[in-house]
Amino acid sequence: LRRGALCVGWAISLLLVAAATARLWLAGQQLPSGGPLRPRQAAIDVRRYELDLRLDPARRSLAGRAVTHLLTVAPLDAVELHLDDRLKVVAATVDGTAARFRHRRGLVSVELAAAWGPGERHAVELRYAGRPKVAAKPPWLDGLVWAETPSGAAWLGVTVQGDGADDWWPCKDHPSDEPDDGVAIALTLPSELVALSNGRKTGETVHADGTTTTRWEVGHPINNYLVTFNAGPYVPIEATYGGVDGDRAETIVFWAIPEHREQAARLWQEQGAAMLASYARRYGEYPYLDEKFHVAETPYLGMEHQTIVAYGADFENNEHGFDELLFHETAHEWWGNKVTARDWADFWLQEGFATYAVALHVLDSRGEAAYLDHMRGVTAGIRNRVPIVGGRDRVASEAYVGDIYAKGAAVLHTLRWELGAAALDEALRRFATDALPADGLVETADFERLVGEIAGRNLDWFWQRYLRRAAPPRWRLERTPTPPAREAITLAWDDPAFELALPIVVAGEARRVEMPGGHARFEVPAGTPIEVDPERRILAEPAASHRTGPSGSRVGGTPET
Structure with a gap:
């Protein structure tokens, strides 16, 4: 017995060591992006980046020159830019003059000859080189992707949504600051590869050493993690x-x-x-x-x-009948690229909205029944473990939880039921067009205000429950006999402040039950069958004690026993 206990103890110890090792490995694969702004970074507004990069697939190395054009918005004594320590800065200039710098723990601090005041424009250039971080599991664990096609040709790319662009070029690594005047990107790669990047192609130069430089120009604001390159045959x-x-x-x-x-x-x-x-x-x-x-x-x-x-x-x-991955990623051109979360805490504005855009395409192309079927599949993946909007100043890896996709889409789906399809359609269109701030950067509160304006009423109870609490709302149905041969039906939410209307079906007839004060009461003939939300038009669950309720009721389309 002692020998068996000893073996079990050793096994548990090994599992704990393995788990700790896995956590350490995962921590080493994730770099912080976003979070609270450092004071020196808050003092600058990036206007433009200019990147000139040379990539060597054989050595998996990169050599680059990056110029950051900036406008000061507060007094500044040094410029701070993020760059992963795997890449080494070899030179820095400020407005064309050599400058001293320090590169430590992912931060490059460039000294200024004299302090800058607000409203000044300057350019900081960094030259750097090295073997950049390799993506361990792209696009979830970020870095450079050095792969091969089935025929053995080099096939390159990069993903940095979690880490931030400092995996491969120095930048102000924060979603709240997009370069207003865009980005210039020059890529030098072996000539047998086609080199692609963001924006318009502006030129190409073939070199005698067997490489080609391809130049691209982005004229729109762009978030750092959206800057990319692809190379292959x-x-x-x-x-x-x-x-x-x-x-x-x-x-x-x-x-x-x-x-x-x-x-x-x-x-x-x-x-x-x-x-x-x-x-x-x-x-x-x-x-x-x-x-x-x-x-x-x-x-x-x-x-x-x-x-x-x-x-x-x-x-x-x-x-x-369509490629869902392609449709999801393309939806981000509106939800994520044009409309961008200022803080990773509002990640759901990108992933939830893109997920729901796919659902609305199903509605537009296949009809209401297919849409509802699709949304039932989406909501099946919701975990409800943490709120989808949790605090402020989050780093990307903290804010990236699975529910920002499915639950984010389900929030919009539920809002469609509460407001009506026309009102939600108006809110989405205006959020992407005339209600969008000039810089395209938004917060959850911006969408809340717009929806409240369109609805003509305060919906704080809706947002607080769905966005800032993990647990979904729960409803209870009670049947009380009332002579002669009738029953009083009481519906109640678990929170009286929550007033979402309930979709029900009474003896085959669809009804909308308004829930002022979080409850409603009506009478039916005794034994009348009642279904609560059989089509899953809202994100809600029956209260735990009600899940095996009285005969004659149905919960979400599932018969009770």
């Missing part, structure tokens, strides 16, 4: 997008690896332009037509890189 697949009004002829391109040319062509010709038109009808025209809409096949699942969406799925349609 790509072949272009073209389609024509007619615009939301059908009066344009814009070439849109899917860049496929040669082995997948046929699958990519079929996908792109059937779905590329129709997808853009579907979203444009709801949220306004595709926001970057003056640059491009391209998709690049990648050796990782996907990412919403601005104007060059990453796609790494299997060219397979879902049960509704």
Whole structure:
């Protein structure tokens, strides 16, 4: 017995050591992005980045020059930019003059010859090189992606939504500051590779050493994590997008690896332009037509890189007849790229809205029944372990929880029931167009105010329960006999401040039950069957003690016993 206990003790110890090792490994794979702004970073407004990068796939190395053009908004004695320690800064200049710097713990501090006052414009250049962080599990664990196509050709990319762009270039690593005047990107790679990046292609230079420099220009504000590059033996697949009004002829391109040319062509010709038109009808025209809409096949699942969406799925349609990964990532061109969370605490504004955009495409293309079926699949994945909006000044890895997708979409789905489809449609369109701040950066409170304006009433009870509490609302149904041969039906939420209307079906008749003060009461003939939300139009659960309730009731379409 003692020997068995000793073996069990050793096994438990080994499991604990393994768990601790796994946590340490995971911590080493995640860099903080966002969070509270450092005072020196809060003192600058980035206006533009200029990146000149040379990548060597054989050595998995990078050498770069990065210029940050900035405007001071407060007094400043040094400039601080983030850059992963795996990359080493070799020189710094301020307005063309060499400057002293220190690079430690992911932060580059550049000394100033004299302090700057508010309202000054300056340029800080850093030259750096090294072997950048390699993505352990892209796009969830970030870094550079050095892969090969099935034929053995180099196939490169990068994902940094969690880590931030300082995995591969020095920047102010915070979602609240997008470069107002865009980004210039020059990529030097082996000439046999096609090099792609954000924005418009502005030039290409072939060098005698077997490399080619490709230059790109982003004219719109862009969040740091959306800046990207793709490189491989790509072949272009073209389609024509007619615009939301059908009066344009814009070439849109899917860049496929040669082995997948046929699958990519079929996908792109059937779905590329129709997808853009579907979203444009709801949220306004595709926001970057003056640059491009391209998709690049990648050796990782996907990412919403601005104007060059990453796609790494299997060219397979879902049960509704479209490629869901492609539609989700493209929805981010509106929800994430045009409309961007100022604080990672509001991550759901990007992932939840993009997830719901796919659901609304199902509604538009397949009808209400298919939409409800799709949303039942979405909500099945909700965990309700933590609130989807938790505090302020969050780092990306803290805010990134699974429920920002499914529960975020379910919040909008429930809001559609509470307000009506027309009101929600108006809120989404206005949030993406005329109600959008000039810089495109938003917070949850901005959407709450807009919805309250459209609804003409205060919905704090809705937002507090769904966004800032983990547990979903729970309802209770009670039946009380009332002579002669009738029953009083009482419906109540677990919180009297929660006033969401309940969808019910009474003897086959659909009803909407308003819940002022969190409850409602009505009478029916004794034994009348009642179903509560059989179509799953809201995000809610029956109270625990009610889940096996009285005969003649149904909960969410599931018979009670």
